[in-house]
Amino acid sequence: MKRENEPRLFGIFGYPLSHTLSPAMQEAAFSRLGLKAFYLAFEFNPSEFTRALRGLGHFLLDGFNVTVPYKEKVIPFLDRLSPEAKAVGAVNTVYREGRKWVGTNTDIYGFLTALRRAGFNPKNKKVLMLGAGGAARAAVYGLASQGASEIRIANRRPERARKTARDFQIFFPKAAFTILPLSDERLKNSLKEMDLVVNATSVGLAPGDPVLVSKGLIPKATRRKRILFFDLIYSRRTSFLKAARSRGHKTLGGLTMLLYQGANALELWTGRKAPVDVMRRTLIQSLKAEGNSIGTEKFKKWTRR
Ligand SMILES: NC(=O)c1ccc[n+]([C@@H]2O[C@H](COP(=O)([O-])OP(=O)(O)OC[C@H]3O[C@@H](n4cnc5c(N)ncnc54)[C@H](OP(=O)(O)O)[C@@H]3O)[C@@H](O)[C@H]2O)c1
Numbered sequence: 001m002k003r004e005n006e007p008r009l010f011g012i013f014g015y016p017l018s019h020t021l022s023p024a025m026q027e028a029a030f031s032r033l034g035l036k037a038f039y040l041a042f043e044f045n046p047s048e049f050t051r052a053l054r055g056l057g058h059f060l061l062d063g064f065n066v067t068v069p070y071k072e073k074v075i076p077f078l079d080r081l082s083p084e085a086k087a088v089g090a091v092n093t094v095y096r097e098g099r100k101w102v103g104t105n106t107d108i109y110g111f112l113t114a115l116r117r118a119g120f121n122p123k124n125k126k127v128l129m130l131g132a133g134g135a136a137r138a139a140v141y142g143l144a145s146q147g148a149s150e151i152r153i154a155n156r157r158p159e160r161a162r163k164t165a166r167d168f169q170i171f172f173p174k175a176a177f178t179i180l181p182l183s184d185e186r187l188k189n190s191l192k193e194m195d196l197v198v199n200a201t202s203v204g205l206a207p208g209d210p211v212l213v214s215k216g217l218i219p220k221a222t223r224r225k226r227i228l229f230f231d232l233i234y235s236r237r238t239s240f241l242k243a244a245r246s247r248g249h250k251t252l253g254g255l256t257m258l259l260y261q262g263a264n265a266l267e268l269w270t271g272r273k274a275p276v277d278v279m280r281r282t283l284i285q286s287l288k289a290e291g292n293s294i295g296t297e298k299f300k301k302w303t304r305r
Contacts, residue, residue: 008037009060010269013052013074014067017043019235021286022065025262028282032275037062046073053077056101063095063269065262068202071134078103087171088141090134093265104268107138110261111232112146117303118252120196120228123147128190130182130212131200132160135232139200140164144172151175152190154182156201188217191227197244199231204238211239221248234258235292256303259283276303 008030012022026039044052049070056077066074071090075081078094082104085091091103115122122143129136129143132155140151151168155161158179165177180186191197191213203212221227229244234254241251263274280303 005036008035008062008269009040010037010063010065011040011042011061012065012067013042013044013049013070015043015045015049015069017041017067020067021234021258021283022262024286025259025279025282026266028278029263029266029275030270032278033270033272035270035272037270049073063093063265065265066092066094068134075103077101084108084141087167088134088137089167090137092134092138092261093268095265095268105138106261106264106268107135107257108142108145109264110257110259111139112142113260114252114254114256115196115228115230117256118228118230118250121146122196124149125195126150126193127152128187128194128197129153129200130198131155132157132164133200133202136198136200137164137167139198139232140168141171143196144168144175148175150178152178152180152194154180154187154190156182182212184214184217187213191217192219194227196228196230199229199233199238199240202233204231204233204240205235207236209239211243213240213243215243215246218243218247218249226250228252232257235287255283255287259303 010026012020020041023039023041030037071092074091079100080102085103085105088105091105093106094101094103123146125148127143127148129140129151132153143151153161153164161179165179169177180190199212201212203209226249228250229241230252231238231241232254241253245251259280263276263279266274
């Protein structure tokens with residue numbers, strides 16, 4: 001157990017981790033709250049991660065985040081999961097409860113808060129989810145819990161889409177879950193009917209990535225129908241969002257989600273209200289320092305209190 005005046009230690013586990021903005025964002029928040037606390041990036045390969053987590057009982061950490069590829073792998077090492085993390089099957093935030101380690105999923109809160117900030121209410125809406133990995137499952141859980149009426153899931157490996165649909169249909173019997181292939185024709189037909197389209201795949205992270213939804217598949221926006229296209233990727237302006245925008249639709253990048261999942265994690269660790277303004281300013285500054293100014297104007301608008 002730590003003494004009262006000892007610094008508190010937090011961190012993130014992932015592989016690779018070179019792109020993470022979380023240390024800067026969290027340390028700026030600790031500093032604003034007057035906390036003596038640090039947040040470190042642990043870029044551990046799979047065997048280093050397993051070795052480290054076997055020693056969880058002796059960790060000096062007070063809490064931590066987990067990112068790709070460890071959001072599922074961390075689960076067997078924890079004492080308890082929140083109901084959301086259990087349903088999603090992925091953990092991105094771990095906190096202490098006495099001597100126990102509890103895993104939860106603040107991506108759900110981050111995703112839903114980003115939608116709310118963009119003026120989108122999922123109730124009775126139709127959604128196309130591209131992807132069936134950890135982030136997609138968190139987003140599907142969030143959407144269904146907020147009353148989305150129909151969720152179509154398209155994934156490269158269709159069995160993962162089927163599993164996601166099956167798992168959540170049990171939790172949310174009122175929503176209609178269907179799966180569809182990632183084929184141009186089927187996507188084109190679906191896109192016309194959607195209120196929200198989410199890219200929860202990692203396609204678009206790298207500059208040379210293939211185009212997941214080409215411009216030609218997206219119907220032109222009309223005065224009565226504008227779809228919201230949400231890409232969870234936050235490090236670049238993706239071709240997915242560029243195509244949607246060029247057809248007149250609304251777009252949302254992943255930065256707002258990143259901010260609010262982090263704010264939620266900080267509140268669980270410290271019991272204090274997250275200084276969201278400081279965190280968002282730090283994200284913008286960190287991206288600018290990397291020569292990246294993706295969508296920060298909209299991000300500023302949607303995250304201003
Ligand atoms: N903004 C935020 O706060 C936030 C939070 C979490 C995640 N994210 C972003 O969300 C994305 C997904 O993360 P995750 O944690 O869900 O990762 P994940 O569990 O590894 O899932 C990756 C997804 O991408 C698909 N995919 C990968 N390569 C593909 C390709 N070449 N063609 C088609 N589909 C492909 C996978 O399909 P298969 O199932 O067929 O492999 C799977 O659906 C990442 O870009 C991540 O940065 C953002």
